[in-house]
Amino acid sequence: MPPKPASTRRQRLQVDRALVAVAAFHRRFDPRAALAADPLRFAHRYADPDDRALVALLSALMAFGRIATIGQKLEDLCLRLGPRPAMVLRDDDRAALHERLRGFKHRTFRGADVADLLFALGEDLRREGRVLAALERAWDEHHELRAALGQWVHGLRAAAWPGGADRAQSHLLPDPSGPSASKRLMLFLRWVVRRSGVDLGLSSIPASALLMPVDVHVHRIARNLGFTARTDASWRTAEEITAALRGLSADDPVQYDFALCHLGISGRCPSSNKLPERCEGCALRTVCVHWR
Ligand code: SF4
Numbered sequence: 086m087p088p089k090p091a092s093t094r095r096q097r098l099q100v101d102r103a104l105v106a107v108a109a110f111h112r113r114f115d116p117r118a119a120l121a122a123d124p125l126r127f128a129h130r131y132a133d134p135d136d137r138a139l140v141a142l143l144s145a146l147m148a149f150g151r152i153a154t155i156g157q158k159l160e161d162l163c164l165r166l167g168p169r170p171a172m173v174l175r176d177d178d179r180a181a182l183h184e185r186l187r188g189f190k191h192r193t194f195r196g197a198d199v200a201d202l203l204f205a206l207g208e209d210l211r212r213e214g215r216v217l218a219a220l221e222r223a224w225d226e227h228h229e230l231r232a233a234l235g236q237w238v239h240g241l242r243a244a245a246w247p248g249g250a251d252r253a254q255s256h257l258l259p260d261p262s263g264p265s266a267s268k269r270l271m272l273f274l275r276w277v278v279r280r281s282g283v284d285l286g287l288s289s290i291p292a293s294a295l296l297m298p299v300d301v302h303v304h305r306i307a308r309n310l311g312f313t314a315r316t317d318a319s320w321r322t323a324e325e326i327t328a329a330l331r332g333l334s335a336d337d338p339v340q341y342d343f344a345l346c347h348l349g350i351s352g353r354c355p356s357s358n359k360l361p362e363r364c365e366g367c368a369l370r371t372v373c374v375h376w377r
Pocket residue numbers: 306309353354355356357363364367368369370371373374375376
């Protein structure tokens with residue numbers, strides 16, 4: 086076998102060093118403190134697994150824009166859906182859901198579109214008995230994340246918008262077969278699949294199948310650490326970052342997402358080395374492209 090090029094060996098060495106630093110960073114991270122500022126906190130308010138799964142899905146889909154605004158919008162949605170949101174889905178018809186969501190808006194997401202999506206989820210719930218049953222059935226058929234997620238999303242879209250989804254509806258419930266990293270869907274999966282830390286452990290899908298939710302923060306930090314050189318927040322980029330993190334945990338590579346994304350959300354990670362005071366004390370500093 087020919088020797089590996091020096092650049093590849095250097096990249097491998099950098100990734101190995103960065104993984105050691107990420108493991109130390111992750112050990113020191115306090116997930117309970119970060120949960121207080123995270124959209125996942127809304128699902129933790131409920132005891133029933135279907136309520137948790139439903140609120141987790143809405144929280145992930147609304148996780149777009151300023152973190153304070155996302156919290157306000159989720160507070161509003163939770164009030165509209167009452168103490169047992171999954172029961173509302175079982176009982177309300179499409180017109181009743183539209184009435185509940187009347188006047189709701191978050192960026193491009195309209196109350197009527199959210200109501201249609203809730204109606205589709207309610208159809209699933211009445212037919213299958215659980216919010217996540219159709220997604221898990223798709224996983225059992227495909228044993229491949231993108232195909233399973235695609236089948237679930239296409240089924241929901243067909244029930245929500247039988248005439249086809251318009252631009253805003255397609256943005257509300259993205260199609261994972263497209264090139265994007267589908268960050269909000271990956272975030273939802275992390276929350277409902279992983280069984281430790283703050284995540285909810287509601288699904289039989291294995292954590293080893295998950296991909297990192299790649300938002301602007303995770304993408305930037307992963308580039309800083311050498312986990313990817315790609316400049317687009319694409320599915321391929323999510324695969325590269327996840328593949329690097331499998332070097333730490335093949336069974337659960339996305340366990341590092343919460344710590345890494347909150348480094349970005351907190352505003353402590355600058356996008357360059359022009360604010361060196363913010364990097365003081367960062368456990369990733371020795372392996373970060375701005376300082377190594
Ligand atoms: S050293 Fe600074 S730029 Fe690098 S990951 Fe840490 S906070 Fe971000």
